[in-house]
Amino acid sequence: NSDTNETGRSGSRSAPPAAGTQQKIDVNPPRGTRDFPPDEMRLRTWLFNNFREVSRMYGFEEVDFPVLESEALYIRKAGEEIRDQLYCFEDRGNRRVALRPELTPSLARLVIQKGKSLSLPVKWFAVGQCWRYERMTRGRRREHYQWNMDIIGVADIFAEAELISSVVTFFKQIGITASDVGFKISSRKVLQEVLNCYSISEALFGKVCIIIDKMGKIPIEEIKKELALVQLPGEAIEELLQVLSMKCLTELEEKLGAAGEAVSDLKQLFSLADKYGFSEWIQFDASVVRGLAYYTGIVFEGFDREGKLRAICGGGRYDQLLSTFGGDDIPACGFGFGDAVIVELLKEKGILPEISPHVENIVCSLDRDLQGVAAAIATRLRGRGQSVDLVLENKPLKWVFKRAKRVNAARLVFVGADEWQKGMVGVKNLSTGEQYEINVDELE
Numbered sequence: 001n002s003d004t005n006e007t008g009r010s011g012s013r014s015a016p017p018a019a020g021t022q023q024k025i026d027v028n029p030p031r032g033t034r035d036f037p038p039d040e041m042r043l044r045t046w047l048f049n050n051f052r053e054v055s056r057m058y059g060f061e062e063v064d065f066p067v068l069e070s071e072a073l074y075i076r077k078a079g080e081e082i083r084d085q086l087y088c089f090e091d092r093g094n095r096r097v098a099l100r101p102e103l104t105p106s107l108a109r110l111v112i113q114k115g116k117s118l119s120l121p122v123k124w125f126a127v128g129q130c131w132r133y134e135r136m137t138r139g140r141r142r143e144h145y146q147w148n149m150d151i152i153g154v155a156d157i158f159a160e161a162e163l164i165s166s167v168v169t170f171f172k173q174i175g176i177t178a179s180d181v182g183f184k185i186s187s188r189k190v191l192q193e194v195l196n197c198y199s200i201s202e203a204l205f206g207k208v209c210i211i212i213d214k215m216g217k218i219p220i221e222e223i224k225k226e227l228a229l230v231q232l233p234g235e236a237i238e239e240l241l242q243v244l245s246m247k248c249l250t251e252l253e254e255k256l257g258a259a260g261e262a263v264s265d266l267k268q269l270f271s272l273a274d275k276y277g278f279s280e281w282i283q284f285d286a287s288v289v290r291g292l293a294y295y296t297g298i299v300f301e302g303f304d305r306e307g308k309l310r311a312i313c314g315g316g317r318y319d320q321l322l323s324t325f326g327g328d329d330i331p332a333c334g335f336g337f338g339d340a341v342i343v344e345l346l347k348e349k350g351i352l353p354e355i356s357p358h359v360e361n362i363v364c365s366l367d368r369d370l371q372g373v374a375a376a377i378a379t380r381l382r383g384r385g386q387s388v389d390l391v392l393e394n395k396p397l398k399w400v401f402k403r404a405k406r407v408n409a410a411r412l413v414f415v416g417a418d419e420w421q422k423g424m425v426g427v428k429n430l431s432t433g434e435q436y437e438i439n440v441d442e443l444e
């Protein structure tokens with residue numbers, strides 16, 4: 001006979017196969033994905049707690065969205081890598097869906113969904129797993145967790161300054177300094193103003209940005225070829241590459257003039273940086289465009305000054321994204337901060353924290369008949385908010401001490417028949433070694 005369990009799937013009650021005859025399943029996680037056993041999970045929790053602590057400090061509210069989204073959120077025609085690597089499929093309802101490769105489109109979708117019920121500005125943050133399907137030839141991961149902070153409804157550059165300030169605060173909080181990491185800052189308006197006199201269409205602009213984003217990753221000749229392929233005139237390519245090599249705002253101002261938004265936005269950002277106190281963390285670098293088509297203004301990326309690692313984080317202004325999804329024309333900016341490169345950086349700097357497990361009490365009975373007493377003691381301590389690792393089997397003290405060491409227990413509480421006759425329990429402080437008996441009613 002079969003029964004239907006809570007998931008609605010029927011299960012058969014036939015006898016399990018004899019041990020050792022089962023085909024062993026692959027106990028590793030799917031390619032490109034990670035398990036988080038306790039030691040790795042403690043590090044991840046530490047990292048995410050820092051993400052959340054900074055987000056709270058900046059007055060942001062936490063949100064989340066489904067990992068599975070409609071594929072339509074990510075169909076952009078600019079030739080982005082994120083599009084080529086979309087982890088997408090058709091579900092059993094013949095819907096085109098995708099595992100989210102980033103969080104921003106979901107956030108935009110939720111803002112539009114909430115519509116007028118939201119009072120702007122919206123300051124939301126999320127920490128969520130994002131996916132890409134990449135041929136494993138490059139052996140790169142297919143999932144990572146990203147911290148995102150987004151400000152929706154503020155057109156002023158003040159919003160970008162606030163976001164960069166929050167990331168600087170995060171770096172400082174985990175021991176990273178301005179000599180370890182910097183932010184390259186530019187604006188897509190630089191490209192726009194250079195290309196203005198070449199009447200570049202909106203669609204072509206996105207493609208040009210995605211090609212430019214490959215600078216430093218593929219040979220410059222390749223870049224030129226790809227720009228020519230999207231019909232960018234030769235003269236425009238030369239002028240573009242000349243401007244993109246600029247690292248100094250005054251040089252940019254000489255080229256574009258002071259009247260344009262590109263220069264005035266960047267000047268305002270650098271002036272605000274001074275007021276926030278993060279000037280030493282940032283530098284103008286016209287080559288930064290970021291690899292997402294929807295950026296429209298300031299863009300920035302965090303980089304390790306030794307140049308050994310990929311970008312640590314990145315973000316920018318995306319004023320058109322909501323309207324491209326059919327929403328109102330609401331200005332927006334945000335960043336994404338992955339959970340992988342930052343750990344590599346902390347390892348490089350030798351400041352990856354060692355996070356031990358910890359439990360306040362380990363409680364055990366020295367006699368099988370006293371299990372109930374041990375359970376009652378555990379319940380009493382837990383009722384006081386204390387953590388208790390309750391020994392659930394009749395184990396010798398040697399075993400208990402070994403476990404206490406592994407779980408890093410602060411205190412051992414043990415119940416023995418003789419002491420219990422007098423209503424007493426044994427206590428051992430596992431850091432000082434001090435051991436004493438105490439009336440169970442006085443156990444704190």
Ligand SMILES: OCc1cccc(Br)n1
Nearest residue numbers: 130131132141142143144
């Ligand atoms: O940074 C791009 C990206 C997106 C999803 C998953 C992974 Br791993 N990496």
